[in-house]
Amino acid sequence: MADRIQRIVTGLPDLTKVTGVWAVADGRVAQGDPAFCADLGIALADAYGSGQMWQYRSVFDHLLRLLATTPGSENAAQALRLVSSKAVTSRKLDRFTASLLASGQEAEDLAAAFTGPASEELRACLVHELVLRGVAVEETPGIAGWATSPHWRHHPLGRLPLTLSDVEGLPDLPRYGPRGSSHSMPFGPSERRAPVKAAGAPVPSVQETTTEAAATAMACAVANWAEESNGRIEARLFDLAAPLDAESVPNALLTLGLDCLSGAGRKPALSVSVLPPDRAWAVLFAAASSGGAYNSGSYGAYGRLAAWQSLAALAGCPEGAATSEVEARVRDCVWHGFDAGTKWFEQVAWDIGLTVLSPDRRRLAVLAATDTD
Structure with missing residues (x-):
């Protein structure tokens, strides 16, 4: 031998x-x-x-x-x-x-x-x-x-x-x-997303409160897209002067000055839909564990950790909060997925748009990511 x-x-x-x-x-x-x-x-x-x-x-x-x-x-x-x-x-x-x-x-x-x-x-x-x-x-x-x-x-x-x-x-x-692998991709441009009808009520005044630490924590699950592939990430945090109706989130997104939605509105249209927390976790986990266009991600164990870290930061949990605490907070938030045919999104296969409204409806977190081959 x-x-x-x-x-x-x-x-x-x-x-x-x-x-x-x-x-x-x-x-x-x-x-x-x-x-x-x-x-x-x-x-x-x-x-x-x-x-x-x-x-x-x-x-x-x-x-x-x-x-x-x-x-x-x-x-x-x-x-x-x-x-x-x-x-x-x-x-x-x-x-x-x-x-x-x-x-x-x-x-x-x-x-x-x-x-x-x-x-x-x-x-x-x-x-x-x-x-x-x-x-x-x-x-x-x-x-x-x-x-x-x-x-x-x-x-x-x-x-x-x-x-x-x-x-x-x-x-x-x-x-x-032995000769390869395959995985599902629960993100990307959606042609079937049922949009939430925008409410007519005005959006409360907004103040951006994004810090580098907060942006890094929210983007933890998609960081590999930018660090190891061709991706872009936008993670931002906003405080609202008054509670925001969940139905007004689409309107609010268009007023925040987001790079990923620059030019969005009628053409290209903004598409927003309510997202169950487990769906948001699945998107974050897939992004972290499987990676973007040119990398293989962090695999399951560290993908699980990164998904929870992003989920916790988006929901506004304190650093180091136990998973049970994060889950309870996550369920009290209102989650939406969004996309738009803007120039910021690559519109290939790796597009993510998440927004999270806090339980008191006065904090709005946004995470967008895109990658291309």
């Missing part, structure tokens, strides 16, 4: 396609020899991991996906061994691996991640990737002890609950395979 691996490693830079190496790996796993794939991946990482040539990237990705998405405890164990190699270990790889494993393996077959070679980051991500898939981690042998231990509560993900809230519902999650 060592000679076969060495021949593949030595010849990899000369290959014009790597599907033959993929086929060898597929055959080994089918024959019950996943260790070959982990050994090959580690050898390739030792030889080429720092260079990142395309042949290496393609083969390593296939090996990891193959091991992680082929059901079986031994396949999962070898995937963990592969990503624990010193030549490849990284926080981003841990996040990706956790998402792969949670989607491809039974929870009981992932206990090795909490006793064998796996980083604390991978374990923390894996816990919440499983939670997102409805797994009762507090009751799963081999996982419950680590998941319920207080030792990791300092971790950024430690503040998230170990069960899904009603607002989260059943999240749309990516589907993985």
